[in-house]
Amino acid sequence: xxxxxxxxxxxxxxxxxxxxxxxxxxxxxxxxxxxxxxxxxxxxxxxxxxxxxxxxxxxxxxxxxxxxxxxxxxxxxxxxxxxxxxxxxxxxxxxxxxxxx
Amino acid sequence: xxxxxxxxxxxxxxxxxxxxxxxxxxxxxxxxxxxxxxxxxxxxxxxxxxxxxxxxxxxxxxxxxxxxxxxxxxxxxxxxxxxxxxxxxxxxxxxxxxxxxxxxxxxxxxxxxxxxxxxxxxxxxxxxxxxxxxxxxxxxxxxxxxxxxxxxxxxxxxxxxxxxxxxxxxxxxxxxxxxxxxxxxxxxxxxxxxxxxxxxxxxxxxxxxxxxxxxxxxxxxxxxxxxxxxxxxxxxxxxxxxxxxxxxxxxxxxxxxxxxxxxxxxxxxxxxxxxxxxxxxxxxxxxxxxxxxxxxxxxxxxxxxxxxxxxxxxxxxxxxxxxxxxxxxxxxxxxxxxxxxxxxxxxxxxxxxxxxxxxxxxxxxxxxxxxxxxxxxxxxxxxxxxxxxxxxxxxxxxxxxxxxxxxxxxxxxxxxxxxxxxx
Numbered sequence: 001x002x003x004x005x006x007x008x009x010x011x012x013x014x015x016x017x018x019x020x021x022x023x024x025x026x027x028x029x030x031x032x033x034x035x036x037x038x039x040x041x042x043x044x045x046x047x048x049x050x051x052x053x054x055x056x057x058x059x060x061x062x063x064x065x066x067x068x069x070x071x072x073x074x075x076x077x078x079x080x081x082x083x084x085x086x087x088x089x090x091x092x093x094x095x096x097x098x099x100x101x
Numbered sequence: 102x103x104x105x106x107x108x109x110x111x112x113x114x115x116x117x118x119x120x121x122x123x124x125x126x127x128x129x130x131x132x133x134x135x136x137x138x139x140x141x142x143x144x145x146x147x148x149x150x151x152x153x154x155x156x157x158x159x160x161x162x163x164x165x166x167x168x169x170x171x172x173x174x175x176x177x178x179x180x181x182x183x184x185x186x187x188x189x190x191x192x193x194x195x196x197x198x199x200x201x202x203x204x205x206x207x208x209x210x211x212x213x214x215x216x217x218x219x220x221x222x223x224x225x226x227x228x229x230x231x232x233x234x235x236x237x238x239x240x241x242x243x244x245x246x247x248x249x250x251x252x253x254x255x256x257x258x259x260x261x262x263x264x265x266x267x268x269x270x271x272x273x274x275x276x277x278x279x280x281x282x283x284x285x286x287x288x289x290x291x292x293x294x295x296x297x298x299x300x301x302x303x304x305x306x307x308x309x310x311x312x313x314x315x316x317x318x319x320x321x322x323x324x325x326x327x328x329x330x331x332x333x334x335x336x337x338x339x340x341x342x343x344x345x346x347x348x349x350x351x352x353x354x355x356x357x358x359x360x361x362x363x364x365x366x367x368x369x370x371x372x373x374x375x376x377x378x379x380x381x382x383x384x385x386x387x388x389x390x391x392x393x394x395x396x397x398x399x400x401x402x403x404x405x406x407x408x409x410x411x412x413x414x415x416x417x418x419x420x421x422x423x424x425x426x427x428x429x430x431x432x433x434x435x436x437x438x439x440x441x442x443x444x445x446x447x448x449x450x451x452x453x454x455x456x457x458x459x460x461x462x463x464x465x466x467x468x469x470x471x472x473x474x475x476x477x478x479x480x481x482x483x484x485x486x487x488x489x490x491x492x493x494x495x496x497x498x499x500x501x502x503x504x505x506x507x508x509x510x511x512x513x514x515x516x517x518x519x520x521x522x523x524x
Contacts, residue, residue, distance in 0.1 A: 027444065028456065030154070034440040035462045038433055038518045042153075047520040049513025076500065076507050077464055077478050084462065084480025084496030 029092035032085075036093065044097045054100035061094035132157040133450035136218050136228040138208050138386060140164030140192060142432035143234030143418030145522040146439035147446075152199040155447045161226050162195060163218065165207040169523060173432045174468075174515050175262040176296065179270050180303040182471050188262060188515075190523045198524075211390045213412045230446045232407075233392065233400075234418040234435065235384035236261075237292050243380050245355050252358035260292060260378050272374045273304060278312035280373035285353040285363055286321040287380040290399075292420045292430045295328035295477065297321075297378055299467040302333070305341040306470045317345045320363060320370065322352040328429070329467065329477050329499055336469040336503060353377060383421035392417055399423040404490045405483060406445035406455050407438055416442050425490035427479060429463060436518055437461040459483050461490060466511035473503035474511045 033044070041047055044054030053061060067073035069082035085093070132155075137148045140162055148162040169190045177183035195201040206220035211231065218226045239258060241247040247256060257272070259265040273282060282304050286297040301319050308315040326333050326347065337345035355364040361375040382388070382398035392409050394401035400417040401410040404425060409415045419435030428434060441459040448455050461481040466474050479497035481490040500507060 028458075031440065031444050031456055032460060034150070034444075035437060035460050037440075037521050038436045039464065039514055041517050042149075042521045042524070047513070047516040047524070049509055050517055076504075076510065077476055080478040080496060080498040081462055081464075081480060082496075084482075084493040085460070089460070 026096075029096040032089050032093045033096040036097075043100050045100070053097045056098060058091075058094045058098035061097055062090055065090045065094070132159055133229045134159045134227060135161070135230050135232065135446060135450075136226050137162045137232040137234065138211075138218065139234035139236060139384075139419070140166070140169060140195075140203070141234060141236055141419065141435065142518070142522060143435035143439045144232065145169065145192075145195065146436045147232050147234065147418060147443050148201045149195055149199050149522065150440050150443035151446060152195075152201050154443060155450075156200065158447065158450060159202070160200075161202040161204060161228075162192075163204045163206055163208055163220060163226070164192065165205060167192070167205050169519070170262040170266075171432070171515065171519060172260065172262040172296075173293070174511070175259070175266050176300045176303045177468055178262075178266050179259075179273060179300065180307045180468075180471065181270070182303075182468070185262070185266060190519050192523065194524050208386050211386065211415070213390065213415060216414060229414065229450060231415045232418060232439075232442060232446070233387060233390070233415060233421070234439070235386050235421055237381040237420050237430075238384045239379040239381050241379055244353060244377065246358055246364070247356060247377070247379070249358075252356070256356055256358050256361070256375050256377050258378050259376065260296075260381075269374075269376060273307060276312065276315065276373045279314040280312070281316045281318055281371075282308070282374045282376065283318040283320055283363060283370060283372035284376045284378065285351075286319065286323065286378055288322040288352065289327050290424055290430060291378065291381055293465075294429050294431075295333075295465055295467045298326055298328065298333045299469070300376075301345060301347075302336060302340075302467070302469040305337070305345050308344060309341055313344075315344070317341070318370065318372065319345065319347045320351040320353065320365065321347065321349050324349050328465070329475055332475045332499060332503065333467075333469070336473075336475070340470055340473075340503075383417075387417065387421050390415070392421075395423045404488075405441070405457060405459055406449065407442040408445070416446065418442055425481065427492045428461075428481060428490060429465060429477075429479075431463055431465050433463050433465060433514075433518065434461065436522060437463065457483065457485065459490075464514065466507065466514055468508065468511065469503045472505045472508040474505075474507040475500040475503050476507055476511075 046052040065082045068075050068078040137144045152160050171188040192203045196203045206222045210219040257265050257269045259269040305317045363370045392400040401423045407416040418438040420430040445455045464478045466476045477499045480493040484491045
């Protein structure tokens with residue numbers, strides 16, 4: 001196999017490997033995040049009165065949701081919502097909103 | 102450079118595997134056509150989200166009203182705390198910002214075989230996928246005394262926000278001090294489970310401040326308060342002592358409109374203002390199109406995509422559907438249905454895989470006074486064995502007590518969700 005062919009296959013293979021989990025995870029994350037946007041605004045940009053979450057640091061969002069879930073941070077509705085999601089879902093949601101800069 | 106056909110096919114099989122996993126590595130198919138019927142919490146959200154997530158898809162929204170008026174929060178108009186204008190939004194942004202083709206016409210007919218929607222204006226719109234989010238129609242036929250336009254103009258429901266909301270407020274304003282406001286609640290399921298109890302609170306608050314000798318009588322066909330029971334019962338007792346009477350197991354069988362009399366099974370109850378929320382079902386267009394599957398009232402759907410269980414390529418959202426267990430008929434829920442459906446429709450148009458694990462959440466806020474609010478929340482996930490959405494154990498709940506902070510969250514919820522639908 002010559003070098004050109006190797007490179008072509010490597011690029012093709014890398015593109016597929018790079019795209020596949022990102023695409024699937026992106027759509028899953030996007031749909032999970034969409035469960036938040038009725039209150040927090042489309043794409044996490046609030047119309048006021050409820051915090052904007054778009055562009056917050058991913059780790060911060062994860063920490064906040066965990067603190068709400070565990071009752072370490074007082075809340076009215078957020079503990080009740082945060083308890084509905086798995087750690088993996090929380091990571092995906094946090095990453096998605098963090099990327100809405 | 103060149104790649105042998107055999108080598109290309111070796112890599113292509115990897116692409117095939119990832120396509121099966123729900124990923125489209127080829128360029129997105131050139132669009133497809135979606136028609137959405139109904140521009141409320143479900144339909145407007147679906148139209149916007151499909152356009153936002155898949156701009157190559159042509160989306161047409163058919164909504165007969167030129168403006169959206171939110172029924173959620175409209176009980177506050179009855180207390181003089183909000184105006185109809187506060188609750189009103191236009192459809193301009195859907196077209197200007199998202200490229201949705203908005204038609205203010207009424208659908209007369211859906212042809213599921215030819216995939217065409219027809220309107221009163223003679224417009225014919227073809228679709229690849231149709232989303233029907235038509236809301237409810239009220240079953241006046243089940244209350245014989247409401248069989249005339251005259252009777253219906255006097256005995257109001259105000260269960261669709263707009264002129265009826267204003268008219269009911271006027272009836273309350275005109276009522277003398279010491280009068281009785283009675284509200285009749287139909288058997289569940291109905292649109293907005295906490296709505297009638299919130300309305301009782303709003304009217305009681307208005308009476309307490311404006312005509313304190315007056316009474317609020319709740320005639321509920323259900324066996325008990327079906328939403329936030331403890332919180333509403335406590336609010337009536339503590340905030341409006343001696344003013345609010347709650348009667349369960351009180352099904353309305355008829356009315357005498359001329360005397361404002363509610364006829365229950367075993368007694369007649371006269372009121373100065375009689376407000377009847379009639380039994381309801383999925384709106385006429387759903388019935389006409391054969392989408393109703395349960396109790397002659399509600400449309401069965403696959404909860405992963407909201408596709409009708411009986412009509413291919415047609416999805417149903419919002420109050421019109423057969424609700425999953427513990428899933429309320431709420432605006433918040435319809436907005437959630439719409440996003441799950443939007444994602445699914447985009448995949449289906451593209452030959453992709455629908456998300457097998459949708460999540461949905463709900464928060465319903467109720468104003469028990471001018472500023473104090475109580476909520477109920479739930480989180481729902483898909484159960485593949487039961488083939489339905491179930492509530493996530495340990496999640497969800499209600500407020501510990503009415504409070505003003507939730508009052509400001511409730512107002513903010515309104516602004517945010519209307520912007521999420523239409524902005």
